[in-house]
Amino acid sequence: MRVDEVALREFLHTSYPRLVAAVALVCGSRPAAEDAVQEALLRAWERSERGEEFESINAWVTTVALNHARSGLRRIIVERRARSRLQTPVIASPPIGDRIDIERALATLPRRQREAVVLRYYLQLETREVATALRVNEGTVKSTLFRARAALAEALGIHDTEEANDRGTR
Amino acid sequence: MALDERLRREIERAGEPGDPSGVYEDLIRRHERLRVARRLRSGALTLVVVAGTVVGVVGLARVFGGGEDPPKPPLRPVSPGPMENGLVAYTTGDAIRVQGVDGSKARTIPAPEPGLAWHVAWAPDGRHLAVAIFGDPGRSLWVIRDHGGDPVQIAEADNVSRPSWHPDREHLVFSTTSDGTTEIHVTSSDGTDDRIVYSEAAPGTYAVFSASFSPDGSQILFDAGTDSGYDIFVMDADGSNVRRLTDTGSDYNPSWSPDGSQIVFTRQEAASESDIFVMDAEGSNVRRLTDDDGSFTNLDAQFAPDGLSITYEAAKQGGTGPVMVMGADGSNPELLVAVHVLGFSWQPVAPDASVEPSPGPSQEVGKDIGLGFPVCDLTSVAGVFAPGVEGTAWVATKTGDAGCPSLGDGMQVVAVDVSGDGTADTSFGPLECDPWCSAFAAPDVDGDGTDELLIQNIQFSIAGLRLYDVRSDPQATVAPVTVSSPGYPGEDLAPGAEPQLWIGGDAFDSETLRCFEDESPPAGPGRVLVQTSATQVPPDSPDAMWHATATWFDLQPDGTVTIVDHFDFEEPVASPSFAQRNPLCGARLPAPFGG
Numbered sequence: 001m002r003v004d005e006v007a008l009r010e011f012l013h014t015s016y017p018r019l020v021a022a023v024a025l026v027c028g029s030r031p032a033a034e035d036a037v038q039e040a041l042l043r044a045w046e047r048s049e050r051g052e053e054f055e056s057i058n059a060w061v062t063t064v065a066l067n068h069a070r071s072g073l074r075r076i077i078v079e080r081r082a083r084s085r086l087q088t089p090v091i092a093s094p095p096i097g098d099r100i101d102i103e104r105a106l107a108t109l110p111r112r113q114r115e116a117v118v119l120r121y122y123l124q125l126e127t128r129e130v131a132t133a134l135r136v137n138e139g140t141v142k143s144t145l146f147r148a149r150a151a152l153a154e155a156l157g158i159h160d161t162e163e164a165n166d167r168g169t170r
Numbered sequence: 171m172a173l174d175e176r177l178r179r180e181i182e183r184a185g186e187p188g189d190p191s192g193v194y195e196d197l198i199r200r201h202e203r204l205r206v207a208r209r210l211r212s213g214a215l216t217l218v219v220v221a222g223t224v225v226g227v228v229g230l231a232r233v234f235g236g237g238e239d240p241p242k243p244p245l246r247p248v249s250p251g252p253m254e255n256g257l258v259a260y261t262t263g264d265a266i267r268v269q270g271v272d273g274s275k276a277r278t279i280p281a282p283e284p285g286l287a288w289h290v291a292w293a294p295d296g297r298h299l300a301v302a303i304f305g306d307p308g309r310s311l312w313v314i315r316d317h318g319g320d321p322v323q324i325a326e327a328d329n330v331s332r333p334s335w336h337p338d339r340e341h342l343v344f345s346t347t348s349d350g351t352t353e354i355h356v357t358s359s360d361g362t363d364d365r366i367v368y369s370e371a372a373p374g375t376y377a378v379f380s381a382s383f384s385p386d387g388s389q390i391l392f393d394a395g396t397d398s399g400y401d402i403f404v405m406d407a408d409g410s411n412v413r414r415l416t417d418t419g420s421d422y423n424p425s426w427s428p429d430g431s432q433i434v435f436t437r438q439e440a441a442s443e444s445d446i447f448v449m450d451a452e453g454s455n456v457r458r459l460t461d462d463d464g465s466f467t468n469l470d471a472q473f474a475p476d477g478l479s480i481t482y483e484a485a486k487q488g489g490t491g492p493v494m495v496m497g498a499d500g501s502n503p504e505l506l507v508a509v510h511v512l513g514f515s516w517q518p519v520a521p522d523a524s525v526e527p528s529p530g531p532s533q534e535v536g537k538d539i540g541l542g543f544p545v546c547d548l549t550s551v552a553g554v555f556a557p558g559v560e561g562t563a564w565v566a567t568k569t570g571d572a573g574c575p576s577l578g579d580g581m582q583v584v585a586v587d588v589s590g591d592g593t594a595d596t597s598f599g600p601l602e603c604d605p606w607c608s609a610f611a612a613p614d615v616d617g618d619g620t621d622e623l624l625i626q627n628i629q630f631s632i633a634g635l636r637l638y639d640v641r642s643d644p645q646a647t648v649a650p651v652t653v654s655s656p657g658y659p660g661e662d663l664a665p666g667a668e669p670q671l672w673i674g675g676d677a678f679d680s681e682t683l684r685c686f687e688d689e690s691p692p693a694g695p696g697r698v699l700v701q702t703s704a705t706q707v708p709p710d711s712p713d714a715m716w717h718a719t720a721t722w723f724d725l726q727p728d729g730t731v732t733i734v735d736h737f738d739f740e741e742p743v744a745s746p747s748f749a750q751r752n753p754l755c756g757a758r759l760p761a762p763f764g765g
C-alpha cells in the first residue's frame with residue numbers, strides 16, 4: 001500500500017481524528033498529538049516516495065506517532081508554536097466528571113500501560129495489533145493490559161466485585 | 171457493567187477527536203519544503219562535481235604546462251558474461267517505477283528533479299539507474315541508486331538520448347543536442363570525466379537520436395540524421411572508424427543483443443507507423459519482427475538481458491503505449507507492462523555472483539576517511555578543531571555488506587580530522603539519528619579560538635541540533651555536550667542530558683542560528699543563541715513576524731553546557747535579521763551533500 005495524496009486525504013477523513021485523540025490521551029497534549037500524527041504521515045509519504053510499501057498505513061502511522069509523542073522537549077516546542085499561532089496562551093478547558101477521572105487515572109499509569117490501554121480500548125485494536133504497534137509480543141501486551149486494568153479499576157473506584165464479575169465473564 | 175466495557179466507554183468520552191481541516195494543506199506545504207531541500211542538496215552536489223572538474227582540469231593543465239586536457243586512457247573492453255532477467259524499470263512521466271515482471275515488489279523511485287522522467291537504463295550492476303529527465307526547457311541525465319538516492323547529474327542539454335552503460339559500470343554513452351550541434355558523449359558515472367567522441371552540426375532533425383555501447387564496450391552504435399532521414403551507424407568507442415549500417419533513411423533506435431551478434435531497431439514505414447526489425451551486427455540479413463497495422467508505433471526495442479526475448483513499446487499513433495515482450499525471432503508477443511510508458515529497461519542479474527562476481531553493491535566500498543571501515547552519504551563541515559589547524563568534521567553512514575544503506579538507514583557516526591591531514595583522528599557513534607543526521611555548522615561557541623560542531627537530526631518538518639565538543643589535546647576526542655548540574659528544569663533538561671534544540675516551523679537553515687558575540691548577551695563566556703521553531707505569522711507574507719524561541723548555551727571547560735536562558739521573541743521577517751548580519755559568529759557551514 002502506498003501513501004500518496006489520495007491516501008493522505010482518505011486517512012485524514014477516516015483515521016486522523018481518532019488517532020490524534022488516542023495519542024493525546026497517551027501524551028496528555030493535544031498539540032503534541034497533532035504534531036506527532038502529522039509528522040508520522042509526512043514520514044510515511046516520504047518513505048512511499050522512496051519506494052516503500054506499507055502493509056497497513058494506520059498501523060505504521062500509529063506506531064511512529066506514538067514514538068514521536070515520547071519526546072518531552074519536542075512537546076514543549078510544539079505547544080509553544082501552538083500558542084504562538086493563537087497569540088494567546090492555550091488554556092485547556094477543565095475536564096469534568098468522568099473525563100477528569102479517566103484522564104487522571106490514565107496519567108497515573110506507566111507510559112507503556114497507557115499506550116496499551118488507549119490502543120486497546122479507544123482505538124479498539126486486537127491485542128495482536130497492539131503488540132504490532134508497540135513492537136512487543138502479544139504476551140507482553142496481555143500482561144501489560146492486565147496490570148493496567150487493575151490499576152485503573154483501583155483509580156476509578158471500581159469495586160472488587162465488579163472486577164471479579166468481569167474476570168468471571170472472561 | 172464489565173470493567174472492559176466501562177473502560178471503553180470512559181476512554182471514549184475522554185478522547186477528543188482531532189480536526190483534520192487544514193491539515194492536508196499544511197502537509198502539502200511541509201512536503202513541498204522537503205522536496206525543495208532535496209533538490210537543493212542534489213543541486214549542490216552537481217556544483218561540487220562541476221567545480222571539481224574545473225579545478226582538476228585547470229590543475230592538470232598547469233602541471234603539464236599547456237592549456238589542453240591531458241590524454242585520457244581508452245575504455246577497456248570487457249568480456250560480457252551471461253545475464254538473467256531481473257526487475258523491470260519504466261517511466262510514466264510523473265514516476266519512475268520498478269517491479270518484478272509479475273508485478274511484485276512494485277515501488278516508485280523519486281525522480282532526481284522536477285520534469286518528465288523519460289529514458290531509463292539499468293547499470294550492469296543492477297543497482298544503479300541512469301534516468302533522463304525532460305524539464306522545461308532543458309533536459310538532463312542523472313545516475314541514481316535503484317532506490318532513488320545519491321543522484322548525480324551527468325549531462326544537461328536541449329535534448330538527451332536514452333543512455334547506455336559501458337559493461338565496466340563506470341561509463342555511459344549518450345547523445346546530446348544543443349544549439350544546432352549534436353554530440354555523442356562518453357561520461358563517467360560520477361560525471362567527472364566527459365569525452366565527446368562524435369560531434370557534428372545538426373540543423374533541423376539531423377541529430378544523433380540514440381547511442382549504445384556494444385556488450386563488450388568496444389563499439390558504439392548510434393543513429394543519425396542523414397539527407398534521406400535517419401540511419402544506423404557504428405564506430406569504435408573512441409569515435410573512430412565510423413561505418414554506416416543502413417541506408418533506408420527510416421531506421422533508428424538501434425540496440426545490441428547481449429552476445430553482440432544482432433542489432434534490433436525501429437523502422438518507420440509510414441507517418442506514425444513503425445515496426446521492429448533485427449539485423450546481423452554488420453548490417454546484413456534484415457528481418458521483420460513485428461507487423462502491426464498502421465495505428466501502431468512500435469519502438470524502443472531492446473533485447474532482454476538473457477538475450478532470449480525482445481521488449482518494445484507498442485505505442486499508438488506516435489503516442490505512448492504498453493511494453494510488449496516477444497521471442498527474439500518475433501514470436502509470441504505478449505503484454506509485459508500494461509501501463510503506457512515513456513522509457514523501459516530490464517535489470518541485468520548475474521546468474522551466479524559467487525562464481526562470477528558482478529561489480530555490484532557488495533563490492534561498493536564507499537569512501538575511506540580513516541575510520542577503519544568505508545562510509546557513504548557523507549556530509550562535512552570545515553572547522554578549526556585544533557589551534558591554528560584547518561580540519562574537517564564529517565557525519566557519515568557506515569557502508570554495509572549490501573553497499574550504502576538507503577538514506578536514513580544504517581549506522582551514522584561523527585568523525586573529525588583535527589590534524590588537517592584529511593583523515594579522521596577521532597569519532598563518536600552510533601549517532602541517534604531519526605531518520606538522518608548531517609553536519610550543520612562549526613561555530614566557536616566558547617570563543618576560545620577552536621570550533622565546536624553542530625549536527626542536525628533532520629526529522630522532516632523540524633530538525634534537532636546537537637552540539638559536540640571537539641578536543642585535540644591531550645588526544646583527539648569528539649563527544650556530545652551534556653547539561654551541567656543542576657540542569658534546566660524548565661525545559662525538562664536534567665543534568666547529563668544531551669540537549670537537542672529544535673529548529674523548524676519556517677526557519678530551517680543556518681540563518682536561524684544567531685550569535686550574540688557583539689551584542690549584549692547574558693553573562694557567561696560562551697554565548698550562542700539558537701533560534702528554534704521560528705514560525706512566520708501569517709505565513710509567506712511581507713508583513714509576517716517571526717515567532718521564535720531562543721536558547722542560550724554556555725559551554726563549560728568540562729564539555730558540559732549551562733542553559734543560561736530560554737525565551738520566546740518576535741521580530742519582523744522583512745527586517746534584516748541579526749543572523750544575516752552576523753551568522754553564528756562566523757561559523758563555517760557544511761559542504762554540499764557527498765562532500
